[in-house]
Amino acid sequence: MDNYDWIKKILQKIKERKPLIHHITNYVAMNDSANVTLAIGALPIMALEEVELDDITNMASAVLLNIGTLKQDEINHMLLAGKYANFKNIPLILDPVGAGASKFRTRTAKNLLKTLKISIIKGNSFEISTLIDLPAEGIGVDAISSNKNYANIAKEAAKKYKSIVLVTGEKDFVSDGERVFEIEGGSFLMSKVTGCGCMLGSIVACFAAIERENLLIASLGASIFFKSVGKLAEQRSTLPGSFRNSLIDSAYLISNDEEKLNAIWREKNDPVC
Numbered sequence: 202m203d204n205y206d207w208i209k210k211i212l213q214k215i216k217e218r219k220p221l222i223h224h225i226t227n228y229v230a231m232n233d234s235a236n237v238t239l240a241i242g243a244l245p246i247m248a249l250e251e252v253e254l255d256d257i258t259n260m261a262s263a264v265l266l267n268i269g270t271l272k273q274d275e276i277n278h279m280l281l282a283g284k285y286a287n288f289k290n291i292p293l294i295l296d297p298v299g300a301g302a303s304k305f306r307t308r309t310a311k312n313l314l315k316t317l318k319i320s321i322i323k324g325n326s327f328e329i330s331t332l333i334d335l336p337a338e339g340i341g342v343d344a345i346s347s348n349k350n351y352a353n354i355a356k357e358a359a360k361k362y363k364s365i366v367l368v369t370g371e372k373d374f375v376s377d378g379e380r381v382f383e384i385e386g387g388s389f390l391m392s393k394v395t396g397c398g399c400m401l402g403s404i405v406a407c408f409a410a411i412e413r414e415n416l417l418i419a420s421l422g423a424s425i426f427f428k429s430v431g432k433l434a435e436q437r438s439t440l441p442g443s444f445r446n447s448l449i450d451s452a453y454l455i456s457n458d459e460e461k462l463n464a465i466w467r468e469k470n471d472p473v474c
């Protein structure tokens with residue numbers, strides 16, 4: 202058994218079971234989210250219409266709510282899809298894109314967290330700090346990284362919302378409110394392509410669909426996997442436009458090549474966790 206066998210097992214199960222991931226997400230990154238979901242062997246569906254939400258959720262294995270281009274009338278759709286997900290007891294993932302950038306987004310993200318049982322919250326340090334009322338540094342949908350203790354932010358948010366929390370950035374932090382894991386790696390270019398956080402949200406949902414009973418493992422695995430994807434993508438292309446496509450290709454390559462995951466980490470020798 203090598204280090205990443207547990208991630209390979211999750212990837213294998215994704216390919217075997219092809220979980221349907223219901224996204225209510227923003228129209229900036231929607232296409233990338235759909236493609237990265239397909240690349241790893243799961244199936245995406247983006248659906249907003251209220252009259253079909255029960256049918257869609259009925260078929261889905263996880264639901265992802267992403268408030269990136271939120272409009273007032275979408276809030277009810279999110280609440281309804283979330284309620285169906287909670288009723289069906291499937292993982293419900295929140296990506297509070299831009300929380301902190303406007304009172305509307307902050308209020309809505311907090312309201313979703315209050316009303317629904319969110320299994321995993323994934324966001325950058327700006328968004329997650331905002332959710333726990335800490336002074337946050339960011340502009341628009343992007344965080345401005347500083348020397349803050351993001352491990353502690355992940356832990357406090359996880360405690361407050363009784364969810365698994367994944368804080369992204371140059372390093373990711375995953376916490377269940379007690380333990381915190383730090384994940385290095387990825388590529389600087391990931392901060393130069395919009396939608397990388399949203400793609401990770403889709404991957405988290407795919408992993409959670411398989412690891413329903415251990416959402417900490419699902420989140421940690423998704424973070425390590427996407428950091429590996431970023432590394433491989435950078436080896437294949439070094440400019441943002443082609444890097445974006447390379448992310449989809451690399452997600453496909455790593456999930457279809459048993460050895461690639463280990464090889465990526467061996468090459469650069471980065472510590473994980």
Ligand SMILES: Nc1ncnc2c1ncn2[C@@H]1O[C@H](COP(=O)(O)OP(=O)(O)O)[C@@H](O)[C@H]1O
Nearest residue numbers: 325369370371386387388389391392397398427
């Ligand atoms: N400078 C960086 N170096 C390595 N990985 C990064 C860097 N910036 C972002 N990432 C990775 O890109 C993905 C999106 O993270 P982030 O940019 O923080 O989210 P968002 O797009 O929501 O602001 C995560 O997988 C994160 O680990």
Ligand SMILES: Cc1ncsc1CCOP(=O)(O)O
Nearest residue numbers: 227229269395396397398399
């Ligand atoms: C630029 C932008 N504006 C609204 S949603 C969005 C995409 C954000 O994607 P990510 O948070 O993954 O960078």
